[in-house]
Amino acid sequence: MSATHTIINLPDQRTATLPKRNYINAEDGLLSWLLTGDHKRIAILYLISITFFFFIGGAFAGLIRLELLTPQPDLVASDTYNKFFSMHGIIMIFLFLVPSVPATLGNFLMPIMLGAKDLAFPKINLLSWYLYMIGGIFTLAALVLGGVDTGWTFTTPLSTHYLNTHVVTTATAIFVAGFSSIFTGLNFIVTIHRMRAPGMTWFRMPLFVWSHYAASILMVLGTPVLAISIVLVALERTIGIGVFDPTKGGDPLLFQHLFWFYSHPAVYIMILPGMGVISEVISTFSRKRVFGYTAVAFSSVAIALFGFFVWAHHMFIMGVSNYSALVFSLLTMLVAVPSAIKIFNWAFTLQKGSITFETPMLYAFGFLGLFTIGGMTGVFLGALGMDIHLTETYFIVAHFHFVMVGGMLMAFLAGIHFWWPKMTGRMYPESLSKLAAVTTFIGFNLTFLPQFILGYLGMPRRYHAYPPEFQVLNVLSTAGATVLGVGYMLPLLYLGWSLKYGAIAGNNPWQATGLEWQIQSPPLTENFIETPIVDHEAYDYEWLAHKTEQEVTTVG
């Protein structure tokens, strides 16, 4: 069986043409984009806006690394540095990582993968983009008016009593952007439950859909708790209510509980959709069904469930009781189990696959290595004794950047390259993008591996000065950040170039099995000419090989 379908038949792209009618040229004018209900157009709106915010957040990262080039606080004053890392965290988390894959690739692909014409609630989908933009504008307003220096965590009573910066403006931004995330999650859940094409059973859905389902549960259940804690912080700051204020009988630790009840699951909101991308990419470029499909599907749901019961591991040094610390430590380590299930199953998918090394696959390999390191160091931090030593140091900074940047951002770039032909109808330049993938990987490791050592040696996070003996490692890290910056600029340039000059992609340049690859690229506004009837499992390469070639997939 394996001998027949491991032969890779790449289609002849020279004969491919761009379809005359597609979602991009269906209507003209700016208003047709700003008032659209089409999930694909909304995905493009999101893609443009999150890229914009990514580069603003990235600029702050650059400034942070520049300040840390020397041990002395010589580039900016302490307060300014505090604002730098606060704005970096707030923009990257709430305006980039949380919506990154779900709002762009998820929006674009979810209905197509399920065989539907659109998400269940197109208007709410558009509303969610507007809420995101309002949140973004409030963040920019806070930035222009002088910034905020609470860190992205809004720790009370620092945020409520001791700072004179734009906390309420930023809180409003996060509150509004949070509802954008809630509506995205709600839309996905309803779509997955109610909009599947005939024959698309739960266990025929691509794993991309499963991981988005798990992330959506977290968005819907977690984000409202962030909303109410942010409201209470804002009320405490403006009116002076006393829910978190110790002088009035309130307890700052309650804020930590409420905040991390969202913000720990938020980590899984960020990573789960990326894991979905990796499943698709690894299967496609190994030409094999994902090993242990059911286990990978359920591990997403397990991560979502466990994710709700580990939040207090952010609070081990804050005076929670030993017993609850013990329980939370144990539960934290349990999350490693479903994550490891995924890693092992991807590894077994690669085994004896017909692997090719296109750009998305390079990014996916980057994800596998870096996410594994990020996840394993998470287990160190979940261990109570180690956490006392490592928390609030650069070790933790390195840990979550390995998961979020090494994991999620790699997955995002893998997905963008993978589906770029579907979204635009054109190929990106292959050799240049391979160079970008390798540059990103090298730059990333150079930036963040030294930070593990720095943290272990005791360099605390969020300071802009450090003892001179830490300088060598910090210089390495800053040099790595420069390489990383180049690695991120490259895709922006060549993807932009490819919009006009890229080779025509054709319907299925990767010979992938997903429903989205069986339609024209870029797709029609209504996605399918007629509702597909699904009669095969996900990742069924034999089905693809036997699919009749006379099917009409384009019109006009």
Add this chain to the structure above:
Amino acid sequence: MALPQHRHHFETPEQQREAGTFGMWLFLLTEIMFFGGLFFAYLLYRNWYHDAFVVASNQLSIPLGATNTAVLIGSGFFMALGVWAAEVKKKGLLVLFLILTTVLGCVFLGVKYVEYHEKWEKHHIPGAHFDVSEFVNPHAYGLKEQPLAPDMAQKTQVFFSLYFAMTGMHALHMIIGIVLLFWLTWRAHRGEFSSGYVAPIENFGLYWHFVDIVWLFLFPLLYLINRHPGA
């Protein structure tokens, strides 16, 4: 049965209706989590500062609270009748019931305003002007309460913080609901819900009943906590 409100991306009107209802229930789930944070804070502080919560709770007017409970249940009753009227396609009755729902909702907010105003005059709104003297020295104000030690009296501020945060968030939901009611009444008046398309009325009904239920938890927790025997 093709309705004009049938959206192109749904295969059938049933699918559209099911998706809408399911989405509304999910939204209510997010609302439960939203209020859940406040209820959790209430649970915590009520256990810590029981004496302060009892005394502060006695400041709330049970007649006004009970009236409001009745008003809100009445409003929910008319909403339920509204859904029925839409289902049996009686346009006039639907408009009437929606108006009654709106009126009772406004009465609720009016009573709430009276209550808030009294707190303002007594300096029981948390913040810079909060005054604990009534709890430290109740007899001077003609109250029969036991005096609280000054540090426990401070904790009444936590009760009022939660009181305003919880009833405030509830009132905000009422205001949003009333705005939506105006819009639905106008659409009902135009006859949009007289042809068997009742999903918006049904789904709004779910929201309105949810807001009612939140109040049914707030009323005993905030007004009646000292009313159980043995306290």
